[in-house]
Amino acid sequence: MATIAPARQHERSTGSRQEADHKSAINQQTSPMMHVRNLCVNYENSRTGELTEAVLNVDIDIFPGEFVTIVGLSGCGKSTFLSAVAGLVPYQSGILEVAGRVVNGPGPDRAVVFQRASLLPWRTVLENVIYGLELRGIPRKEARDRGREILKLVQLEGFENFHPRALSGGMQQRTNLARALASDPDLLLLDEPFGALDAITRETMQNELLDIWQKHRKTVLLVTHQIDEAVLLSDRVIVFTERPARVRKQIVVDLKRPRSSAVKNNPEFLHLVDRIWSEVNRVGFGKEGEEYVI
Ligand SMILES: Nc1ncnc2c1ncn2[C@@H]1O[C@H](COP(=O)(O)OP(=O)(O)O)[C@@H](O)[C@H]1O
Numbered sequence: 001m002a003t004i005a006p007a008r009q010h011e012r013s014t015g016s017r018q019e020a021d022h023k024s025a026i027n028q029q030t031s032p033m034m035h036v037r038n039l040c041v042n043y044e045n046s047r048t049g050e051l052t053e054a055v056l057n058v059d060i061d062i063f064p065g066e067f068v069t070i071v072g073l074s075g076c077g078k079s080t081f082l083s084a085v086a087g088l089v090p091y092q093s094g095i096l097e098v099a100g101r102v103v104n105g106p107g108p109d110r111a112v113v114f115q116r117a118s119l120l121p122w123r124t125v126l127e128n129v130i131y132g133l134e135l136r137g138i139p140r141k142e143a144r145d146r147g148r149e150i151l152k153l154v155q156l157e158g159f160e161n162f163h164p165r166a167l168s169g170g171m172q173q174r175t176n177l178a179r180a181l182a183s184d185p186d187l188l189l190l191d192e193p194f195g196a197l198d199a200i201t202r203e204t205m206q207n208e209l210l211d212i213w214q215k216h217r218k219t220v221l222l223v224t225h226q227i228d229e230a231v232l233l234s235d236r237v238i239v240f241t242e243r244p245a246r247v248r249k250q251i252v253v254d255l256k257r258p259r260s261s262a263v264k265n266n267p268e269f270l271h272l273v274d275r276i277w278s279e280v281n282r283v284g285f286g287k288e289g290e291e292y293v294i
């Protein structure tokens with residue numbers, strides 16, 4: 001254990017100013033794309049009835065076109081929060097709205113990409129990408145045209161007729177991302193989407209996601225435990241406490257865009273990573289000025 005060095009306190013006050021600037025900027029916008037207040041999510045053990053509190057009183061707003069990332073220790077409740085927003089896990093109390101509608105199950109306004117590609121093995125790449133469009137009754141030609149366009153965007157042109165088993169892990173995740181983008185969701189939900197990839201492929205995919213986001217400005221909620229990934233991609237990073245997840249800190253990333261992985265050498269980048277790392281590893285949920293665990 002070590003107490004906070006004065007330098008850290010200075011960093012934090014700089015951060016508070018950034019956060020205040022951010023608040024005044026976002027207040028000018030009217031309706032958030034995702035609006036969460038006092039959200040609580042518990043799991044109940046069906047055999048013993050025992051409750052596990054996973055998410056506790058979380059408040060987050062995400063505005064149209066924002067890229068927001070949640071970071072936190074493993075097991076703190078990040079995936080639970082994202083799954084609740086996706087409508088895959090029920091919540092016990094609080095407000096959870098996407099595009100002005102109360103979330104009470106999955107819907108076409110949200111698309112999710114998980115760590116493991118969940119492709120249908122008997123369908124080709126293109127057929128996987130347009131699966132959701134088919135379910136929604138989009139005419140076949142229109143769906144295929146849109147699917148081809150999105151596959152170009154994720155660098156998979158020429159692989160339309162391959163089956164998932166013939167693709168590398170990175171290409172499978174690109175297909176998954178294409179499938180999510182094809183449905184043109186209001187909110188794109190990404191849960192450790194590059195977590196199962198090797199370091200080089202992960203970096204390539206991060207750069208591609210940056211490009212795609214810069215072109216399309218989707219509203220994105222990403223969950224990751226990789227702090228450099230969070231800073232590289234995001235407008236804002238939200239640090240969750242240990243379980244049950246609460247919002248410990250929101251940190252604005254005001255590195256200029258367009259960005260590429262070259263920004264990782266920027267001192268400001270390293271400073272933000274360091275600051276977020278400290279917040280992630282802080283123990284407890286108390287007032288600023290507490291002790292850090294080094
Ligand atoms: N389906 C489930 N049933 C019971 N407990 C669960 C379930 N899913 C996750 N948990 C528990 O909820 C907590 C948060 O998990 P999770 O949201 O997956 O964390 P993270 O994504 O931050 O690693 C953990 O303690 C985990 O064991």
Ligand SMILES: [Mg+2]
Nearest residue numbers: 078079080192
């Ligand atoms: Mg998780």
